[in-house]
Each structure stands twice: as structure tokens, then as C-alpha cells.
Amino acid sequence: MFAHHNCRLSARQKRRFDQHVLACVLSRALEEVEAGEATATGATGLSRAELRDVLPRGFPAVAVNAFALKEVSDPEPDMEEELLRGLLLAHARPDDPASTRFAKIIARRAMRDDHLWQDLGLSNRADLSRLLATHFPTLAAGNTQNMKWKRYFYRKLCEAEGFSLCTAPSCRECNDFENCFGLEEGESRLARIKNGIALD
Numbered sequence: 001m002f003a004h005h006n007c008r009l010s011a012r013q014k015r016r017f018d019q020h021v022l023a024c025v026l027s028r029a030l031e032e033v034e035a036g037e038a039t040a041t042g043a044t045g046l047s048r049a050e051l052r053d054v055l056p057r058g059f060p061a062v063a064v065n066a067f068a069l070k071e072v073s074d075p076e077p078d079m080e081e082e083l084l085r086g087l088l089l090a091h092a093r094p095d096d097p098a099s100t101r102f103a104k105i106i107a108r109r110a111m112r113d114d115h116l117w118q119d120l121g122l123s124n125r126a127d128l129s130r131l132l133a134t135h136f137p138t139l140a141a142g143n144t145q146n147m148k149w150k151r152y153f154y155r156k157l158c159e160a161e162g163f164s165l166c167t168a169p170s171c172r173e174c175n176d177f178e179n180c181f182g183l184e185e186g187e188s189r190l191a192r193i194k195n196g197i198a199l200d
Contacts, residue, residue, distance in 0.1 A: 012135060018098050020124065021131055022054060025105055028121035030066060040067040045108025045161070047074045050101060081107050083157055093138035100133040106132075116149045125149075 028107045037043075040051055048069050056063045077085060088103035105120070112119040117128040128149060132140040172196035 004006075013148060017130065018102075019057070020107075021102070021120070021127070023059075024121035024127075025109070025110075026055070026059065028109075030063070033067060039072040040069060041072045041075045042109070044086075045075050045077065045104040046101060048072060050104075054101070075108065077107065081111055084110055084153055087157055087160070088139065091136040093135055093137070096135070102131065102135050110150055110153065112153055143159070 025044060029038070029040055032038040032043045033040055040046075043050060044051065046054070051067065051069055055067065055069075072074065085103055085107035088106055089100065092099035092103050106116070109119040110116055115125070117123075117125045120128065120130055120131075122131075129140070139156070142156070143149070147155070
């Protein structure tokens with residue numbers, strides 16, 4: 001009985017964490033929409049139908065309207081994004097729509113320039129690692145050396161194609177070591193906004 005209760009609790013925790021991540025991503029997307037940098041579908045990689053499905057669950061109607069879904073078309077991923085999405089989907093939890101959605105979101109946000117956790121609007125790298133371990137467990141488990149996540153994804157894609165990103169016999173001897181394994185530091189977007197307000 002107790003074990004069954006524990007399972008239910010962890011499923012509830014998983015849902016709450018998923019909602020938290022989704023809220024972070026959508027907040028970043030809304031910033032980009034309001035700044036005229038992207039559409040809601042362009043910022044998230046999700047279709048209009050998918051956004052219509054997830055938005056009302058976590059956002060009031062006013063916020064949903066701000067995404068201007070009537071005016072946007074579905075996203076068209078380029079080849080690089082398609083490959084990354086395919087990698088994530090190949091490791092997604094079976095029959096879990098949330099994992100499929102996160103595969104699309106992560107692939108789209110990975111095309112941005114910051115660390116992936118920042119691109120997703122998360123507070124830190126630990127949140128990203130938890131997200132990947134939850135929804136793409138076999139992929140996340142392979143990152144045994146704690147490589148930066150974007151680098152790790154691209155390394156996996158290269159391996160699948162029979163290429164190597166580095167000619168050094170081991171990662172420790174590679175000139176690009178810092179880029180692959182250095183600290184993923186930086187402010188979260190939220191902290192940056194708060195600090196900006198504090199400086200005004």
C-alpha cells in the first residue's frame with residue numbers, strides 16, 4: 001500500500017516539475033514574442049495545436065492571448081533541428097506525450113546561443129539534467145563524463161553518422177576540452193531580469 005502511494009506521489013512530482021519547465025520555456029517564448037524576435041511556434045518548436053493544448057493548463061486566458069496563436073504558422077525545423085529532434089525522440093519515454101513535446105522544445109531551443117538550460121529559461125543546469133533524465137533516460141545516462149549537454153547531443157549525432165568531433169585519442173587530450181566540459185555558468189534569465197530591475 002505504502003509503495004503504491006509513493007509511486008503516485010512521484011508521478012505527481014514529475015507532473016509538477018514538467019509544468020514548471022513548461023512555464024519557464026513559455027515565459028522565454030513570450031519574451032521573444034513580445035520583443036518581435038519570434039512567434040510562439042518559432043520560439044517553442046511546438047505546433048499551434050500543441051500550444052493550444054498546453055497553454056490553458058498553466059496560463060490564464062490573458063497570457064494565452066499574448067501568444068497570438070491565430071497569427072502564426074506551424075514551425076518548420078531545419079535539417080540540424082530535425083536531426084536533434086530525431087535523436088531525442090529515439091530516447092523519449094514511450095507513449096508519453098510530454099516527452100515528445102519536450103523533444104521538440106529542446107531541439108528548437110538548442111538552436112539558440114546560450115547554454116541550453118538558459119535557452120530553456122531554467123534556473124540552472126541541474127534542472128535541465130533532471131528534465132533529460134526524466135524524459136530521455138537512456139540518452140541522459142550516456143553522458144557519464146558530465147559533458148555540456150549541447151556538445152553531448154552533437155557528439156551523439158556525429159557518432160551515429162560515423163564521424164568524430166575531435167581527433168584527440170581521449171577527451172582529456174583535446175584542445176576543445178574547456179568547450180565540452182567547462183562549467184556552464186551564468187545567470188538565469190529570471191535573475192538577469194531581476195538584477196536589471198535592481199540596477200534601474
